[in-house]
Amino acid sequence: MQRRAFLKKAGLGAVAGTAAAAAPAIAQSNPQINWKMTTTYSQATPALFSTAQLFCSMVKDLTDGNFNIRLYPVGELVPGFGVMDAVGNRTVECGQTASYYYYGKDPAFCFDTAVPFGLNVRQMNAWMYEGGGLTLLRELFAPRGIVNFPMGNTGAQMGGWYRKEIKSVADLKGLTMRTAGFAGEVLSRMGVVPQQIPTGDIYPALEKGALDAVEFVGPVDDEKLGFQKVAKYYYYPGWWEGSAQVSLYVNDKAYAELPKSYQAAVDVASRAAGNHLVEYYDNNNPDALRRLIAAGAVLKSFPREVMDASLEASNQVYKEFCDKDPGFKKIFDSYMAFRDNIVPWFRVAEGSYDNYLGAALASRKK
Structure with missing residues (x-):
């Protein structure tokens, strides 16, 4: 009897031990993480600021509330044009900005936002995700300690x-x-x-x-x-x-420390919040x-x-x-080759359609 009781207790103990050993592994796969995020923008520019808010909210939802990013408006932690340095040195883990503000550091950063006579929104998205643009720009940002993500676009801007x-x-x-x-x-x-x-x-x-x-x-x-x-x-x-892409900067070491599922949440949320930005401008500009x-x-x-x-x-x-x-030229050659190839197609399809419909609507109002 004593032997059976001992084995029973030992068995239960082994199960309990196994469960205890497993528990940290489960917790480790969904850790509680808190980040700080800065932005170049404030509530005075609601389209841009609300995109950063939406990104933070989506990341939290995608991780069952375990990955929290606190957003600080411009000036609370970092000056408006200090986002790149703040993320690179991990004063904050991430930030929202436009890369052409850092033209003085390297003119090639402008390809991540906009350059004169460049791509429109859809063309920019195509170059970034299908035309090799994101790969080239991540190479550019890597020495700064930053992993960059597209996070929306304003569309063609006014003069x-x-x-x-x-x-x-x-x-x-x-x-x-x-x-x-x-x-x-x-x-x-x-x-x-x-x-x-x-x-x-x-x-x-x-x-x-x-x-x-x-x-x-x-x-x-x-x-x-x-x-x-x-x-x-x-x-x-x-x-x-012709478009102006807004970016999410993430400190590379902080990003590498994230579980893969949290890294995926950052990618998915930045894309979805970015879509919101385009939609906001298209809906409200007219x-x-x-x-x-x-x-x-x-x-x-x-x-x-x-x-x-x-x-x-x-x-x-x-x-x-x-x-x-040569670094500027490498990105320039890719970007402009893509532009010169895709613009004629847009002129045949999108451009001709938009021009005709615009003229027809204008004529109808007369």
Whole structure:
């Protein structure tokens, strides 16, 4: 009896021991993880900020509440243009920003957001995920300690707000303009004095006359920021941003420490939140533009002379950078080969359809 009782107890003990040994393994596969996330944006730009909020919420839901990312608006932990350094040195584990803000570190970062006369939203997505773009850009970010993820796009942007009409290239000379990244380099060749200014400082600078013009995104954000109150001429298209991809930066060591399922959650959530950003702008820009015009904005297209000069200046800058930087040229060659191959197809299908339908709708209203 004593022997049977001992074996019974021993057996139960073995089962309990096995369960105890298994428990840490189960817990380890779904650990409780808390990250900090910064962003270049604030609630003043709801489309962009809400995308970061949605990303954090989705990651939490996808991991049954075990992976929590606390979002800090611009300035609470990190300055607006400090996201790259903060993520790279792990001051925060991740951040939302636009890579062309870091043009001064390396002009090639602009390919992760937008370059003059570049790709539209769908073309950019295709290059990133199917055309080798993401692989090339991850190589670029790796020395900075960052794993980059596309997290949405604003779509084609507007050409900005101007105090005076732009009738020719001559009207650009001496113009002090808030713009970012590659656009500033190209515009400077045409006489513009570019200024990179954080979002919260743009309106005061325009109101006080420190700026003659400003480009930001498009109707939704521009209306919120109130540019129409101090500069009435609203130009299109923003040839420097045929689309503008927003990015999620993740510290590479922090990312490597995540379970595979959590890494997958980051990938899935960044894509889904990114879709939200595109949809938000597409849904809200039309009505926002109508309200801006009703409030006195004068909508105008850039003259062909200005567009042609801008393209020429862009090509000149591209050549200079390619000649002196093999790393830039490697990404440029891939990006532009993709552009030159896909744009003719879009012109046949998407472009012809959009142009016809737009003209038909305009004719119907007359």
